[in-house]
Amino acid sequence: xxxxxxxxxxxxxxxxxxxxxxxxxxxxxxxxxxxxxxxxxxxxxxxxxxxxxxxxxxxxxxxxxxxxxxxxxxxxxxxxxxxxxxxxxxxxxxxxxxxxxxxxxxxxxxxxxxxxxxxxxxxxxxxxxxxxxxxxxxxxxxxxxxxxxxxxxxxxxxxxxxxxxxxxxxxxxxxxxxxxxxxxxxxxxxxxxxxxxxxxxxxxxxxxxxxxxxxxxxxxxxxxxxxxxxxxxxxxxxxxxxxxxxxxxxxxxxxxxxxxxxxxxxxxxxxxxxxxxxxxxxxxxxxxxxxxxxxxxxxxxxxxxxxxxxxxxxxxxxxxxxxxxxxxxxxxxxxxxxxxxxxxxxxxxxxxxxxxxxxxxxxxxxxxxxxxxxxxxxxxxxxxxxxxxxxxxxxxxxxxxxxxxxxxxxxxxxxxxxxxxxxxxxxxxxxxxxxxxxxxxxxxxxxxxxxxxxxxxxxxxxxxxxxxxxxxxxxxxxxxxxxxxxxxxxxxxxxxxxxxxxxxxxxxxxxxxxxxxxxxxxxxxxxxxxxxxxxxxxxxxxxxxxxxxxxxxxxxxxxxxxxxxxxxxxxxxxxxxxxxxxxxxxxxxxxxxxxxxxxxxxxxxxxxxxxxxxxxxxxxxxxxxxxxxxxxxxxxxxxxxxxxxxxxxxxxxxx
Ligand code: 6R9
Numbered sequence: 001x002x003x004x005x006x007x008x009x010x011x012x013x014x015x016x017x018x019x020x021x022x023x024x025x026x027x028x029x030x031x032x033x034x035x036x037x038x039x040x041x042x043x044x045x046x047x048x049x050x051x052x053x054x055x056x057x058x059x060x061x062x063x064x065x066x067x068x069x070x071x072x073x074x075x076x077x078x079x080x081x082x083x084x085x086x087x088x089x090x091x092x093x094x095x096x097x098x099x100x101x102x103x104x105x106x107x108x109x110x111x112x113x114x115x116x117x118x119x120x121x122x123x124x125x126x127x128x129x130x131x132x133x134x135x136x137x138x139x140x141x142x143x144x145x146x147x148x149x150x151x152x153x154x155x156x157x158x159x160x161x162x163x164x165x166x167x168x169x170x171x172x173x174x175x176x177x178x179x180x181x182x183x184x185x186x187x188x189x190x191x192x193x194x195x196x197x198x199x200x201x202x203x204x205x206x207x208x209x210x211x212x213x214x215x216x217x218x219x220x221x222x223x224x225x226x227x228x229x230x231x232x233x234x235x236x237x238x239x240x241x242x243x244x245x246x247x248x249x250x251x252x253x254x255x256x257x258x259x260x261x262x263x264x265x266x267x268x269x270x271x272x273x274x275x276x277x278x279x280x281x282x283x284x285x286x287x288x289x290x291x292x293x294x295x296x297x298x299x300x301x302x303x304x305x306x307x308x309x310x311x312x313x314x315x316x317x318x319x320x321x322x323x324x325x326x327x328x329x330x331x332x333x334x335x336x337x338x339x340x341x342x343x344x345x346x347x348x349x350x351x352x353x354x355x356x357x358x359x360x361x362x363x364x365x366x367x368x369x370x371x372x373x374x375x376x377x378x379x380x381x382x383x384x385x386x387x388x389x390x391x392x393x394x395x396x397x398x399x400x401x402x403x404x405x406x407x408x409x410x411x412x413x414x415x416x417x418x419x420x421x422x423x424x425x426x427x428x429x430x431x432x433x434x435x436x437x438x439x440x441x442x443x444x445x446x447x448x449x450x451x452x453x454x455x456x457x458x459x460x461x462x463x464x465x466x467x468x469x470x471x472x473x474x475x476x477x478x479x480x481x482x483x484x485x486x487x488x489x490x491x492x493x494x495x496x497x498x499x500x501x502x503x504x505x506x507x508x509x510x511x512x513x514x515x516x517x518x519x520x521x522x523x524x525x526x527x528x529x530x531x532x533x534x535x536x537x538x539x540x541x542x543x544x545x546x547x548x549x550x551x552x553x554x555x556x557x558x559x560x561x562x563x564x565x566x567x568x569x570x571x572x573x574x575x576x577x578x579x580x581x582x583x584x585x586x587x588x589x590x591x592x593x594x595x596x597x598x599x600x601x602x603x604x605x606x607x608x609x610x611x612x613x614x615x616x617x618x619x620x621x622x623x624x625x626x627x628x629x630x631x632x633x634x635x636x637x638x639x640x641x642x643x644x645x646x647x648x649x650x651x652x653x654x655x
Pocket of ligand 1: 270423
């Protein structure tokens with residue numbers, strides 16, 4: 001389970017950074033107020049959340065049932081209430097904040113565009129009316145495959161407004177991944193763009209969409225296409241509709257469709273240890289409550305903030321902390337389309353300066369990459385408006401934390417290291433910036449109303465501070481996933497099966513120190529975390545094996561300085577093992593093949609060809625051994641139980 005080296009490095013971290021008095025004074029939560037929230041949640045877990053749901057969300061029909069656990073572990077929250085997520089994010093703010101900027105946008109080429117709440121509301125209504133004109137209604141699925149532009153958020157909000165279920169596919173995924181997700185969701189409409197700008201290139205979204213639709217996707221009736229780049233793309237007039245033509249003529253009012261609290265707001269596909277990616281299904285009321293409260297508690301979000309979460313809307317972080325949480329709170333968000341280093345390594349800091357960003361939320365992989373580029377870049381810009389920094393996606397190593405703290409935070413800004421998952425919908429474990437002292441590398445303690453524990457293989461709760469175990473959630477929470485789209489059995493088996501439906505099993509290992517602080521060690525399953533992106537080893541293996549020359553493949557993660565983990569593949573070919581120039585040629589081909597099958601983010605960094613994989617006598621691939629080999633470690637493990645111990649030297653590249 002826990003990697004000992006990792007455990008050692010976090011166990012020796014002893015620095016503590018308490019909140020600064022100036023921050024505490026103005027903070028939404030200080031330690032007294034936080035203690036009161038924890039006490040309320042401990043006294044009445046369900047009542048605690050029900051009170052917040054009544055106070056913080058706008059309901060068209062108030063609920064009377066807070067939690068229905070009769071079908072556990074399929075929990076349902078606020079079941080008889082009705083609301084609309086888009087009305088909560090937009091209409092609610094029109095009176096007090098109609099002229100306030102909701103979205104500040106900067107494209108990679110430098111183009112700027114702002115939307116006030118009133119303008120955003122009108123544009124969402126027009127888009128919602130356009131969707132209706134295509135026959136899209138409550139419960140229909142809409143796949144969104146777009147660049148990071150305001151229209152991506154508008155598309156999400158428009159779906160929510162009419163009760164359609166959106167499923168976003170990250171623009172970096174290939175046509176083949178897009179097709180799988182469209183077919184999985186049975187989507188009626190695809191919303192895409194001609195392309196997006198990324199790292200000085202055009203991302204060919206429409207081209208990939210056309211390829212996906214040419215391979216199947218029979219449920220798609222229309223494709224709504226945003227003109228972003230303006231370059232030439234294919235256009236099928238019987239199926240494709242330009243956004244500017246379909247949306248502009250629509251009325252700027254659209255009554256929200258009031259949906260049951262449990263009505264699915266969206267699906268988001270994510271990788272697991274087995275099979276194809278799962279469609280994680282989120283609810284409307286519970287999800288929105290989690291996104292709303294975590295913005296207030298963890299980011300201390302206030303009316304004068306400019307909140308920049310750098311995540312793409314293709315990931316859960318972009319759902320909860322670009323599209324839904326900040327807008328539900330009436331905040332101003334910043335969206336940036338492109339890469340952090342275009343035209344130079346100062347781009348992120350220049351954006352912070354020019355847009356007056358106050359809260360900056362990013363991933364450790366970005367922090368490490370920016371750190372490598374040197375301190376001179378951030379030093380050229382005025383970062384004095386920043387008041388809070390955040391991290392998400394993978395464990396942040398203390399070195400990167402300290403750089404963030406000293407160079408960006410000038411040794412005074414709080415850093416919130418936030419642990420959560422696609423499945424949890426919202427942040428679960430994170431410091432409350434005005435109340436909880438930070439320790440570099442620890443996501444600190446669970447939020448109010450979130451019950452987590454560390455358990456051993458038998459499901460026993462571990463209390464000893466040094467013990468590493470499984471991270472589990474012991475009580476249902478409003479923003480939890482509801483099911484796996486179309487496969488409830490898989491939901492139960494994957495997340496609840498291990499301990500007899502008693503605990504939600506996150507799939508991470510962790511350890512809790514004597515102060516009750518959590519230190520996440522990483523995944524316990526075959527899921528890799530490459531630059532903060534979740535990838536299943538099985539998905540990459542299937543992609544490799546679908547190449548005609550590959551007979552078998554095993555993929556493991558290898559620690560990487562910037563990406564966190566990189567993809568290392570062991571490949572067994574049909575026929576002879578390629579060597580020299582033949583091996584080089586095939587490596588290149590396989591990398592491209594995986595890029596086509598899944599997306600560029602899944603391309604193996606290294607491929608090693610061998611005659612066989614190390615297998616136990618029962619035929620299981622010994623992955624632990626492959627991980628050691630990938631790291632270049634001296635093999636000290638007992639290989640005598642292998643069916644083919646002789647293969648180890650070859651796998652290690654020694655033959
Ligand atoms: C939000 C998001 C979830 C997995 C999760 C864990 C890792 C995320 C982390 C973290 C340590 C943090 N993870 N945040 N590990 N510290 N602050 O990233 O969702 O893409 O579903 O990934 O990411 O391993 O299980 P998702």
